[in-house]
Amino acid sequence: MPGLTRRFGRWTERLRSTLTAVGLALAGRAGARMAAVFGVSVSRSTILRMIDALPEPELPAPRVVGIDEYATRKGRYYGTVIVDVETRRPVDMLPDREASSLAAWLAKRPGIEVVCCDRATPQTVAGWILRHPESLTDSEQMRLKAVLAQCPELAALTEHVRSFARMLTELNGERLPRWLDAVRQDDLPSLHTLAAGIDRDAVIAGLTLPWSSGAVEGHVNRIKMLKRQMFGRAGFNLLRKRVLLYR
Numbered sequence: 001m002p003g004l005t006r007r008f009g010r011w012t013e014r015l016r017s018t019l020t021a022v023g024l025a026l027a028g029r030a031g032a033r034m035a036a037v038f039g040v041s042v043s044r045s046t047i048l049r050m051i052d053a054l055p056e057p058e059l060p061a062p063r064v065v066g067i068d069e070y071a072t073r074k075g076r077y078y079g080t081v082i083v084d085v086e087t088r089r090p091v092d093m094l095p096d097r098e099a100s101s102l103a104a105w106l107a108k109r110p111g112i113e114v115v116c117c118d119r120a121t122p123q124t125v126a127g128w129i130l131r132h133p134e135s136l137t138d139s140e141q142m143r144l145k146a147v148l149a150q151c152p153e154l155a156a157l158t159e160h161v162r163s164f165a166r167m168l169t170e171l172n173g174e175r176l177p178r179w180l181d182a183v184r185q186d187d188l189p190s191l192h193t194l195a196a197g198i199d200r201d202a203v204i205a206g207l208t209l210p211w212s213s214g215a216v217e218g219h220v221n222r223i224k225m226l227k228r229q230m231f232g233r234a235g236f237n238l239l240r241k242r243v244l245l246y247r
Contacts, residue, residue, distance in 0.1 A: 020054065023047040059091050061109060066116040069097040085116055129158045156186045173207030176200065
Protein backbone atom coordinates (compact mmCIF):
# COMPACT_ATOMS: atom_id res chain seq x y z
CA MET A 1 0.00 0.00 0.00
CA PRO A 2 1.57 3.28 -1.11
CA GLY A 3 2.60 5.48 1.81
CA LEU A 4 2.25 2.66 4.33
CA THR A 5 4.72 0.03 3.24
CA ARG A 6 6.44 -1.25 0.09
CA ARG A 7 6.44 -4.52 -1.84
CA PHE A 8 8.24 -7.29 0.05
CA GLY A 9 9.11 -4.77 2.78
CA ARG A 10 9.39 -5.77 6.45
CA TRP A 11 8.69 -2.32 7.86
CA THR A 12 6.22 0.48 7.41
CA GLU A 13 7.48 3.62 5.73
CA ARG A 14 7.27 5.41 9.06
CA LEU A 15 9.48 2.82 10.76
CA ARG A 16 11.89 2.80 7.81
CA SER A 17 12.12 6.59 8.05
CA THR A 18 12.78 6.35 11.79
CA LEU A 19 15.52 3.73 11.35
CA THR A 20 17.15 5.84 8.64
CA ALA A 21 17.12 8.88 10.92
CA VAL A 22 18.70 6.79 13.69
CA GLY A 23 21.35 5.58 11.25
CA LEU A 24 22.17 9.12 10.13
CA ALA A 25 22.59 10.17 13.75
CA LEU A 26 24.45 7.13 15.12
CA ALA A 27 25.69 5.10 12.11
CA GLY A 28 25.54 1.30 12.05
CA ARG A 29 26.49 -0.42 15.30
CA ALA A 30 25.22 2.28 17.68
CA GLY A 31 22.11 2.71 15.52
CA ALA A 32 21.28 -0.99 15.79
CA ARG A 33 21.65 -0.82 19.57
CA MET A 34 19.34 2.21 19.74
CA ALA A 35 16.75 0.44 17.54
CA ALA A 36 16.79 -2.49 19.97
CA VAL A 37 15.88 -0.10 22.79
CA PHE A 38 12.52 0.65 21.17
CA GLY A 39 11.93 -2.97 20.24
CA VAL A 40 13.16 -3.24 16.65
CA SER A 41 15.66 -5.97 15.79
CA VAL A 42 17.85 -4.75 12.93
CA SER A 43 21.48 -5.37 11.99
CA ARG A 44 24.04 -2.61 11.58
CA SER A 45 24.51 -3.67 7.94
CA THR A 46 20.82 -3.08 7.25
CA ILE A 47 20.97 0.39 8.74
CA LEU A 48 24.06 1.20 6.69
CA ARG A 49 22.27 -0.01 3.53
CA MET A 50 19.36 2.31 4.34
CA ILE A 51 21.71 5.25 4.59
CA ASP A 52 23.48 4.28 1.38
CA ALA A 53 20.12 4.09 -0.44
CA LEU A 54 19.21 7.67 0.40
CA PRO A 55 19.20 10.03 -2.61
CA GLU A 56 21.75 12.81 -2.86
CA PRO A 57 20.43 15.98 -1.20
CA GLU A 58 19.20 18.69 -3.57
CA LEU A 59 20.85 21.88 -2.38
CA PRO A 60 20.75 25.33 -3.98
CA ALA A 61 23.89 26.33 -5.84
CA PRO A 62 26.17 28.09 -3.34
CA ARG A 63 27.57 31.55 -3.98
CA VAL A 64 30.15 31.64 -1.16
CA VAL A 65 31.88 28.42 -0.09
CA GLY A 66 34.31 27.59 2.66
CA ILE A 67 36.86 24.82 2.16
CA ASP A 68 38.93 22.91 4.68
CA GLU A 69 40.52 19.52 5.09
CA TYR A 70 39.65 16.81 7.61
CA ALA A 71 41.56 13.73 8.67
CA THR A 72 40.19 10.25 8.12
CA ARG A 73 43.44 8.93 9.57
CA LYS A 74 45.59 11.72 10.99
CA GLY A 75 48.95 12.06 9.36
CA ARG A 76 48.08 9.71 6.49
CA TYR A 77 44.67 10.20 4.90
CA TYR A 78 42.77 13.45 4.45
CA GLY A 79 39.62 14.57 2.71
CA THR A 80 38.02 17.92 1.89
CA VAL A 81 34.76 19.38 3.20
CA ILE A 82 32.98 22.17 1.34
CA VAL A 83 30.46 24.37 3.16
CA ASP A 84 27.98 26.97 1.96
CA VAL A 85 29.13 29.88 4.11
CA GLU A 86 25.85 31.76 3.75
CA THR A 87 23.66 28.87 4.99
CA ARG A 88 26.44 27.22 7.06
CA ARG A 89 25.50 23.83 5.63
CA PRO A 90 27.94 21.32 4.09
CA VAL A 91 27.35 20.98 0.36
CA ASP A 92 29.89 18.30 -0.57
CA MET A 93 32.90 16.25 0.50
CA LEU A 94 35.88 15.10 -1.55
CA PRO A 95 37.81 11.91 -0.76
CA ASP A 96 41.21 13.64 -0.85
CA ARG A 97 42.75 17.08 -0.39
CA GLU A 98 44.39 17.37 -3.79
CA ALA A 99 44.18 20.76 -5.49
CA SER A 100 43.24 19.08 -8.77
CA SER A 101 40.14 17.46 -7.22
CA LEU A 102 38.99 20.77 -5.80
CA ALA A 103 39.67 22.58 -9.08
CA ALA A 104 37.54 20.04 -10.96
CA TRP A 105 34.71 20.46 -8.42
CA LEU A 106 34.79 24.25 -8.71
CA ALA A 107 34.93 24.11 -12.52
CA LYS A 108 31.52 22.41 -12.55
CA ARG A 109 30.00 25.23 -10.46
CA PRO A 110 30.62 28.54 -12.22
CA GLY A 111 28.11 30.29 -9.94
CA ILE A 112 30.55 30.30 -7.02
CA GLU A 113 31.82 33.84 -6.50
CA VAL A 114 33.88 33.61 -3.29
CA VAL A 115 36.04 30.82 -1.88
CA CYS A 116 37.10 30.98 1.78
CA CYS A 117 40.07 28.66 1.97
CA ASP A 118 41.80 27.53 5.17
CA ARG A 119 43.64 24.57 3.85
CA ALA A 120 46.52 23.64 1.58
CA THR A 121 47.82 26.95 0.17
CA PRO A 122 49.48 28.41 3.32
CA GLN A 123 50.61 24.94 4.36
CA THR A 124 52.08 24.24 0.92
CA VAL A 125 53.92 27.56 0.73
CA ALA A 126 55.33 27.04 4.23
CA GLY A 127 56.54 23.61 3.13
CA TRP A 128 58.28 25.11 0.10
CA ILE A 129 59.99 27.71 2.28
CA LEU A 130 61.18 25.17 4.85
CA ARG A 131 62.52 22.69 2.31
CA HIS A 132 65.97 22.92 0.77
CA PRO A 133 65.65 24.95 -2.46
CA GLU A 134 67.33 22.19 -4.47
CA SER A 135 64.67 19.70 -3.41
CA LEU A 136 61.88 21.74 -5.03
CA THR A 137 60.70 20.84 -8.50
CA ASP A 138 60.81 23.44 -11.27
CA SER A 139 57.05 23.90 -10.94
CA GLU A 140 57.25 24.41 -7.17
CA GLN A 141 60.08 26.91 -7.54
CA MET A 142 58.11 28.92 -10.07
CA ARG A 143 54.96 28.93 -7.93
CA LEU A 144 56.90 29.93 -4.82
CA LYS A 145 58.61 32.71 -6.74
CA ALA A 146 55.23 34.00 -7.88
CA VAL A 147 53.92 34.01 -4.29
CA LEU A 148 57.00 35.80 -2.94
CA ALA A 149 56.76 38.42 -5.68
CA GLN A 150 53.34 39.39 -4.34
CA CYS A 151 54.45 39.60 -0.69
CA PRO A 152 57.76 41.34 0.15
CA GLU A 153 57.42 40.43 3.85
CA LEU A 154 57.16 36.74 3.00
CA ALA A 155 60.14 37.06 0.66
CA ALA A 156 62.22 38.58 3.47
CA LEU A 157 61.07 35.86 5.86
CA THR A 158 62.07 33.19 3.34
CA GLU A 159 65.57 34.60 3.06
CA HIS A 160 66.00 34.66 6.86
CA VAL A 161 64.68 31.11 7.23
CA ARG A 162 67.01 29.77 4.57
CA SER A 163 69.97 31.71 5.96
CA PHE A 164 69.35 30.19 9.38
CA ALA A 165 69.02 26.74 7.82
CA ARG A 166 72.44 27.15 6.20
CA MET A 167 73.91 28.09 9.57
CA LEU A 168 72.33 25.03 11.11
CA THR A 169 73.37 22.48 8.50
CA GLU A 170 76.87 23.91 8.01
CA LEU A 171 77.51 24.45 11.77
CA ASN A 172 78.41 28.12 11.23
CA GLY A 173 77.23 29.53 14.55
CA GLU A 174 79.59 32.49 14.33
CA ARG A 175 77.24 33.98 11.71
CA LEU A 176 74.38 34.23 14.22
CA PRO A 177 75.06 37.89 15.26
CA ARG A 178 74.91 38.98 11.61
CA TRP A 179 71.70 36.99 11.12
CA LEU A 180 70.10 38.69 14.15
CA ASP A 181 71.13 42.12 12.86
CA ALA A 182 69.60 41.34 9.46
CA VAL A 183 66.34 40.20 11.09
CA ARG A 184 66.04 43.46 13.00
CA GLN A 185 66.30 45.45 9.77
CA ASP A 186 63.02 44.00 8.43
CA ASP A 187 59.49 44.66 9.64
CA LEU A 188 58.85 41.10 10.83
CA PRO A 189 57.50 41.28 14.41
CA SER A 190 57.35 37.51 14.88
CA LEU A 191 61.04 37.15 14.04
CA HIS A 192 61.86 40.14 16.25
CA THR A 193 60.27 38.27 19.16
CA LEU A 194 62.32 35.19 18.32
CA ALA A 195 65.53 37.21 18.07
CA ALA A 196 64.92 38.93 21.40
CA GLY A 197 64.55 35.60 23.18
CA ILE A 198 67.70 33.97 21.82
CA ASP A 199 70.51 33.15 24.25
CA ARG A 200 73.41 34.00 21.96
CA ASP A 201 76.08 31.92 23.68
CA ALA A 202 73.92 28.81 23.89
CA VAL A 203 72.66 29.07 20.31
CA ILE A 204 76.10 29.82 18.89
CA ALA A 205 77.43 26.75 20.71
CA GLY A 206 74.51 24.67 19.41
CA LEU A 207 75.13 25.84 15.84
CA THR A 208 78.90 25.27 16.07
CA LEU A 209 79.61 22.19 18.19
CA PRO A 210 78.64 18.65 17.10
CA TRP A 211 77.04 17.90 20.50
CA SER A 212 73.40 18.23 21.51
CA SER A 213 70.98 17.14 24.24
CA GLY A 214 69.26 14.69 21.90
CA ALA A 215 70.58 11.68 23.83
CA VAL A 216 69.25 13.13 27.08
CA GLU A 217 65.77 13.60 25.57
CA GLY A 218 65.81 9.96 24.54
CA HIS A 219 66.52 8.85 28.08
CA VAL A 220 63.82 11.14 29.48
CA ASN A 221 61.32 9.27 27.29
CA ARG A 222 62.78 5.99 28.55
CA ILE A 223 62.33 7.11 32.17
CA LYS A 224 58.69 7.91 31.46
CA MET A 225 58.22 4.42 30.08
CA LEU A 226 59.82 2.80 33.13
CA LYS A 227 57.67 4.89 35.49
CA ARG A 228 54.52 3.78 33.66
CA GLN A 229 55.58 0.14 34.01
CA MET A 230 55.69 0.62 37.79
CA PHE A 231 52.36 2.49 37.84
CA GLY A 232 53.93 5.36 39.82
CA ARG A 233 54.29 3.23 42.98
CA ALA A 234 58.07 2.70 42.99
CA GLY A 235 60.39 5.06 44.82
CA PHE A 236 63.32 7.00 43.47
CA ASN A 237 65.94 4.37 44.40
CA LEU A 238 64.26 1.61 42.39
CA LEU A 239 63.70 3.91 39.45
CA ARG A 240 67.35 4.98 39.55
CA LYS A 241 68.56 1.38 39.59
CA ARG A 242 66.37 0.47 36.62
CA VAL A 243 67.52 3.51 34.64
CA LEU A 244 71.21 2.94 35.32
CA LEU A 245 71.33 -0.85 35.11
CA TYR A 246 68.62 -1.90 32.64
CA ARG A 247 69.80 -2.06 29.01
